[in-house]
Amino acid sequence: MGKYTREELEEALQIVSSVISRCEKNKPKFVEGTSQHTLLKNRIKAIYISKSLITDEISRRG
Template identity: 45%
Template sequence: MNHRKEELNEAKVAIMSLLSKCEKSLPNLKKNFSQQTLLERRIKALRIALNLIEKAQLESTNN
């Protein structure tokens, strides 16, 4: 898939913001294990998405 640089930048900013919010709320869920697990999985997925966006940005600058 080809995405414009602007779209990748906007997606990266949105994911970084969401990731930050999730990471900040994680310590508050220590008593609720199911919500904690769900949030940990979301954080992992967001990190993967962020990594893929950064990879796509590098590829687009190299082309």
């Protein structure tokens, strides 16, 4: 991820955190076992991974 500035990473982290929050709020609207629920659950997991990678990169840069 070396091609992004620290500011860009911090901005992306803020946006990713916002998306996670919105997805988590919508999760109860879908019945467990439906395709919509599964899709949202997988999306949330992927976004948490993205957040972790961005956070690690920010920490690595100090």
